[in-house]
Amino acid sequence: MLRHVTPGAPRRTSVLRRLSAAVVAITATVTMIHAAPARAAAFKVLVFSKTAGFRHDAIPAGIQAIRDLGTAHDFAVDATEDSAAFTTANLAQYKAVVFLNTTGDVLNDTQQTAFQTYVDGGGGYVGVHSAADTEYNWPYYGQLMGAWFSNHPAIQQATVRNEDRAHAATAHLGATWSRTDEWYNYRTNPRQNVRVLQSLDEGSYSGGGMGDHPITWCRPQSAGRAFYTGLGHTQASYADPNFRTLLLGGIRYAAGAVNADCRPETGYTTLYNGSTTGWSQAGPGSFANSDATLTSQGGMGMLWHSAKEFRSYSLKLDWKLTGDSNSGVIVGFPATSDPGAALNTGYEVQIDATDTADRTTGAIYGFKSADLAARDAALNPPGQWNTYELLVEGERLQVFLNGTRVNDFTNTDPARSLQQGYIGIQNHGSGDVAAFRNIRVKELAGSPGGTSALRGVASNRCLDISGASQANGAAAQLWDCHGQANQQWTSTGAQELRVYGGKCLDVNGAGTADGTAVIIWDCNGQNNQKWRLNTDGTITAVGANKCLDVGGTANGTRARVWTCNGGTNQRWTRV
Incomplete structure (x- = not known):
């Protein structure tokens, strides 16, 4: 039977096709409108x-x-x-x-x-x-x-x-x-x-x-x-x-997506890598010890390395926070069973995901903020491991986070001294979960109480007292290294460089001008007898704020102070 079709009317199949096409188009349009743009890879x-x-x-x-x-x-x-x-x-x-x-x-x-x-x-x-x-x-x-x-x-x-x-x-x-x-x-x-x-x-x-x-x-x-x-x-x-x-x-x-301290590392002694021998808990709370990892529990207390006191040293340790937790590393305190006393006599290098600038990660708690831009660039977030190096030289404390220096602090408080040398890690309180691994230390050559020669990098000769004289005013000079008493220097907690026991390396007349002679004199505690041993091998005269320098490389070249310039004639190694 033939079906009647009204002239000009669309066929049913054509209507369905058009309707279907329209629905597809609308759906595609809606999909385009609501689909999230593809995310670019990091x-x-x-x-x-x-x-x-x-x-x-x-x-x-x-x-x-x-x-x-x-x-x-x-x-x-x-x-x-x-x-x-x-x-x-x-x-x-x-x-x-x-x-x-x-x-x-x-x-x-x-x-x-x-x-x-x-x-x-x-x-x-x-x-x-x-x-x-x-x-x-x-x-x-x-x-x-x-x-x-x-x-x-x-x-x-x-x-x-x-x-x-x-x-x-x-x-x-x-x-x-x-x-x-x-x-x-x-x-x-x-x-x-x-x-x-x-x-x-x-x-x-x-x-x-x-x-x-x-x-x-x-x-x-x-x-x-x-x-x-x-x-x-x-x-x-x-x-x-x-x-x-x-x-x-x-x-x-x-790729720089995570940070790590990948500087070469040799000569460190393990203080903790699974064994807590030599460590003591002070105050409430504790640390769980599992998988060579210490994890804080409760507090406020401190686990401190009571077996040995350290003076000039590099302390390295790995740490990780859970969420917005709080902890710290305490250095420069005398032996104590009271964590509060340690905080009041030493310095805490803070570990805290969020707090005020002088109380967050990298800060010397309550004393000096970290360089926040450097800190933020070096920091791995909670849940990831970070590495601290705390470099203590005399009364100077430098903080390195994942290999980047984020703080440089010098103690000037006569009631405290970074040369009191004990170290501890803090268990801050309930809910503050911090983990620590691989705590190790390297005692620096020339630590206070240690004696060694100072060899010039440019000359390969040693800092020497002319004629082996012990008289006040005898000149400091370069000479072939031979290990005798007039080339043996002791770095003390008072930032002195002593020779013969009672004579100090001295900037003549407390001068501050380039070229001022360096001599020896009876130790008197004045600023012109204080020297700061820097990690780059330079030695700064504290009073003059200039570097120990030599103007040549030959035997007999006299030592002097000069504006610091980083040259090899201003760099020294301890031998």
Whole structure:
């Protein structure tokens, strides 16, 4: 049967089609209006995996693992094996470049220059495994990466010691980590030039040849950052959650997304790394001790290292807050079982997520605010680990947060002295949860009471008293180092530099002009006999506010004070 259709009327199917199209259009419009714009990644990373030697079959798995990490942790990933990517303009878009199992000579001279400029200007480098088997003829790369590959035994299980458990790459691990990989020996030991995060227990496997065997490390490089791990030979590594977290932490450090103290660290003595021997609780509350971590409980009290008093020293410790908690590190107090007395006779370096400027992280509590801009740039937020260095030299206390100096304080209160030397960590109260790890100290050469020679950096000669004279007014000069009494200087808590026991290094006539002679005189406590030993090797005459200086390098060159300029003729080492 034929259906009658009114002339000019639209067919039903056409109406439905048009209606459907309209609904789709409206829906699309609504979707466009209400859809959130795609969020830009926090930063971009370039993965470079070119090989001119052995090629690892784990490279594709490594690239995919880094892409997965980027997706999960808000960074974008580009991957290439094209060396032409190494131009100044192209590298500028990346916060870090990952050398993923590269081998051999992979960059030409122009590309090397572009990459060096990129890193030194603030870019990040991450080297994975055979990145150490790369660019042997490029000295800058060897410095950046830390140490070149030498050889390796067969793939096998080994024990990794996690030396630094504050860095984002290793904070998730325990004190040791048993895993299977290909374990590189290196041509040199990088420890003097890097912060070692992990090392190998050579007794746990066959074929180690280094003794002290760093395997993962980091270092600042000019304005940039470098991270390297020798792990990552096997495909299975890139499926291992612990290794992925290590790789993520290295990438985020190199990209500047997290902070860490990656300055080289040698010569420190452990005060706490799991054992509380030598520590005493003062006042209420306590610290739980688990997984080589001290966690505050209640308070207000203090756990203090009662076994030994320290004078001039570098104290390092790792700490983490939970939420808006409160704690601190107390230094420069006499032996006491009263935490209140320690606060009243020493100084607290504050740890607090939020408070007034003189009572927040990096402040000398109640006395001096931190440099807030520097502090904010260096600080990892609650829930992440941070590292303090408290550098005590005489009555000067400098505070470094994740390797950045954030406070520089000098005690002038006669009722207090930073040379009273005990240290403690605070458990502030209920609800204030602070954790501490790896508390270590390095007593400085020339600490008060310690005696040593002062060698000029420019001359390689020692500060000497002319003719071994003990008379008032005898000149200080340079002379070949020989270790005799007229070259032995004792730094005291009164900021003196003593020789022969009772004579002090003295600025002649309390002069302040450039060129004023430096002599010895009976110690009298005046400002012209006070000297501040600075971390850069300079020595400041407190009264003149000028540096101990020599105008030459020959035997007999007289010492003087001069406006501080940072030159090597104003720098000294203790020997």
